Amino acid sequence: MVKATTKSFEIEIDKGNVYRSLGYGNGRGPSPSMSSLIDEEIEEAYGFIRPSCSYQLMDIKRIRRPRVTLENGITISITSEVLSWVLYPCKQAVIFVSSIGHGLEERVSQLMKEGEILKPTILDAIGSEAAEKTACHFQEMVRELATSNGAEITLRYSPGYCDWDITQQRVLFDVIDSAPMEVSLNKECLMMPRKSLSGIIGLGWGEKRRLRLSPCQFCTKQDCKNRR
Numbered sequence: 001m002v003k004a005t006t007k008s009f010e011i012e013i014d015k016g017n018v019y020r021s022l023g024y025g026n027g028r029g030p031s032p033s034m035s036s037l038i039d040e041e042i043e044e045a046y047g048f049i050r051p052s053c054s055y056q057l058m059d060i061k062r063i064r065r066p067r068v069t070l071e072n073g074i075t076i077s078i079t080s081e082v083l084s085w086v087l088y089p090c091k092q093a094v095i096f097v098s099s100i101g102h103g104l105e106e107r108v109s110q111l112m113k114e115g116e117i118l119k120p121t122i123l124d125a126i127g128s129e130a131a132e133k134t135a136c137h138f139q140e141m142v143r144e145l146a147t148s149n150g151a152e153i154t155l156r157y158s159p160g161y162c163d164w165d166i167t168q169q170r171v172l173f174d175v176i177d178s179a180p181m182e183v184s185l186n187k188e189c190l191m192m193p194r195k196s197l198s199g200i201i202g203l204g205w206g207e208k209r210r211l212r213l214s215p216c217q218f219c220t221k222q223d224c225k226n227r228r
């Protein structure tokens, strides 16, 4: 694994996660008619979802909190106290962009233009679940490759989370060839299509317990909704 784009994989939509995204939970499920509509939309969504990932393996050259310097042909720096801590025991890191493509979002826009509300809302929730599943699939691929080389991986981190500024998406896009995936950044550093994720996963060969630790255990942001 050095630099590549991968497109030949399938993902499975978890209906329970779609329910939660639509506001169901805590013992309140959808009505039978709503449940069958969600089933129908999940089937329809599979026809529009095209999962893909682009990635680049980088060596970690230096960590001087809060800055992490990575290199592989080119040198980049990311700035985050949390990532400095997470990547400290790592020798390498994978930078990635994953996406489900434009198809589902185009279908949502088309339905909204036709005056529909419910179906595009359901399809949008399915798209969010599909984007998460695509990134999870990639993370598992990295884990398998790391394990076969005697390494352990960290959790996955994305710009805009913890103290990693969203504008650092630009740094990731400097090293990722996102053209085959047709993913781009807008002026606000948001990815288009929206159902895309970018991020970093560290790889280390020692201190395996430490690599698996979540920085949330030590973080003072008690009200953070992204705790894991």
Ligand code: SF4
Pocket (backbone or CB within 6 Å): 082, 161, 162, 163, 215, 216, 217, 219, 220, 221, 224, 225, 226, 227, 228
């Ligand atoms: S609590 Fe929130 S901000 Fe703090 S490390 Fe965890 S996810 Fe990041």
